[in-house]
Amino acid sequence: MPGRLYDLVLRGGQVVDGTGAPAFLADVAVKDGLIAAVGPDLAAGAEEIDARGRIVTPGFVDIHTHYDGQATWDARMTPSSGHGVTTVVMGNCGVGFAPCRPEDRDRLIRLMEGVEDIPFPVLTEGLPWNWESFPDYLDALEARTFDVDIGAQLPHAALRVHVMGERGANREPATPADIAAMAAIAKQAVEAGALGFSTSRTLNHRTSDGQPTPTLTAGEDELTGIALGLAAAGKGVLQLVSDFFPDGLAELAMLRRIVERSGRPLSFSLVQSPKSPDGWKRLLAGLQDAADAGLPIKAQVCGRPVGVLFGLELTLNPFSQNPVFAELRDRPLAEKVVALSDPAFRARLFSHDVDASGPFAGSALRAWGNLFPMGAVPDYEPTAEMTIAALAAASGRGPAEVALDILLENGGQGMLYHPFLNYADGSLDPSFAMLNHRDTVPGLSDGGAHVGMICDGSFPTSNLIHWTRDRTRGPRIGLEAMVAMQTRDTALTVGLEDRGLIAPGYRADLNVIDYEALSLEAPRVAYDLPAGGRRLTQKAHGYVATIVGGVVTYRDGEPTGALPGRLVRGARSAPVALAAE
Secondary structure, three states, rough: HHHHEEEEEEEEEEEOOOOOOOOOEEEEEEOOOEEEEEOOOOOOOOEEEEOOOOOEEEEEEOOOOOOHHHHHHHHOOOOHHHHOOOEEEEEEHHOOOOOOOOHHHHHHHHHHHHOOOOOOHHHHHOOOOOOOOOHHHHHHHHOOOOOOEEEEEEHHHHHHHHHHHEEEEEEOOOOOOHHHHHHHHHHHHHHHHEEEEEEOOOOOOOOOOOEEEOOOOOOOHHHHHHHHHHHOOOOOEEEEEEEOOOOHHHHHHHHHHHHHHHOOEEEEEOOOOOOOOOHHHHHHHHHHHHHOOOOOEEEEOOOOOOEEEEEEOOOOOOOOOOOOOHHHHOHHHHHHHHHHOHHHHHHHHOOOOOOOOOOOOOOHHHOHHHHHHEEOOOOOOHHHHOOOOOHHHOOEEEEEEEEEHHHHHHHHOOEEEEEOOOOOOOOOOHHHHHHHHOOOOOOOOOOOOOOOOOOOOOOOHHHHHHHHOOOOOOOHHHHHHHHHHHHHHHHOOEEEEEOOOOOOOOOOOOOEEEEHEEEEOOOOOEEEEEHHHHEOOOOOEEEEEEEEEEEEEEOOOEOOOOOOOOOOOOOEEHHHHOOOO
């Protein structure tokens, strides 16, 4: 009977259900935005997708993004939504735009520009600023529609400046009254629907004029007080990024005390740093000890190097600080290509040293032994033979010349890749160990941020391609395990228990994937931000369909125009019948 039809049926796919259990052949039926049935030979749907020969997975849940600005002016959370992601969580690393008084807007923009490499003109033109408090910000988001679901976190920098003004921006210690005010706002935010609270304790996070983030030296009393604000509401998670240097274990001990006092779940970013190549092992051991004691602490880890892209159109390249290249800095790309192809200009360029006063000068920009070509087929675990230094030695040319020729490829759109975290040993073995640890989840994609240097919103796709199918330099990870990591595991980390599984009653966020054909293009530059702003994007092939809340949002990698995604206000419980699982 027509009234008994499902809204949508994915027919005959290999279901990888998010539990980590072996895949199985089944139909998946959707009704009213939820998974209605999973099994063989289900009744017809009003719409059907042939999933035979494909895998069917839950939609990916990316818990570490920075779409805080983009979500206020755009409906599509690209590049993430083109990589099977159906839920994003933003407001990470303590940066965002609410709460914010009008007089503090430029300050928060400068912070986001510096920390997340989103240009000031883009944010100035794009942000509507139709909010002041954090509940106001959530209301503004709730009025919008998206191609993914969106969860937001309360950012510490905005909160600190809102409460303390100039004192907060200057990193002065918070008084008991300041802490009480921040705790009250944090309680209000999670009661209004924030998924949690985030902060940053890393020197890498600076405003565009070079000042450290306001939260860098916030005391344990301040962090604890805010966490107790969440505890008073009985909800919300904590997220933190830290250098964990020079004494990572002391920092971890502080986080443990905060969780012990507040009872709120916490996740922190964990990477291998070249400053302390084995530091991640000590932190992982300390994390395991805390988890064994029953504390809800996780580490967010990533499946490929944290790496910067260099290019003639991008924020940086190996010649950025060269005074000869400065002559071209503001010229159109085509003019740069002409000049950089001229032998006389090149000779002048190569004869000058890098200006040592600039960012990355003399180190990353000229780290020829750790710079790799970013080819048409990205390789995120490149070998030493592919470094610019090795290519130069093999060709008998200088490394600067080799690097420049790569940048000039494809009309000046060539790129170089500098993996600066998770790659101190020249392999991804540390990432393998971190991903496979019981107390970690995939994260750190930074979708929506670092738009002129990094394009890691493709993490979910590269994790599937590299770790479950194509890796040749070490062990792989089972497909079912990897799918569980970036669906069910990430969803539970932020309290979204209603998604991440293919089972009756769960939210119908799904992917149909041609697994054998799954591939990544190289990142490319697009000029589609407000004010004509530039950003890096990256496209995937092999996503037959992506479904959000039972509605198909992407077919064969192209948007359908449907925007079923909404703001997710607060944690979500598992379906009642399955809540005990």
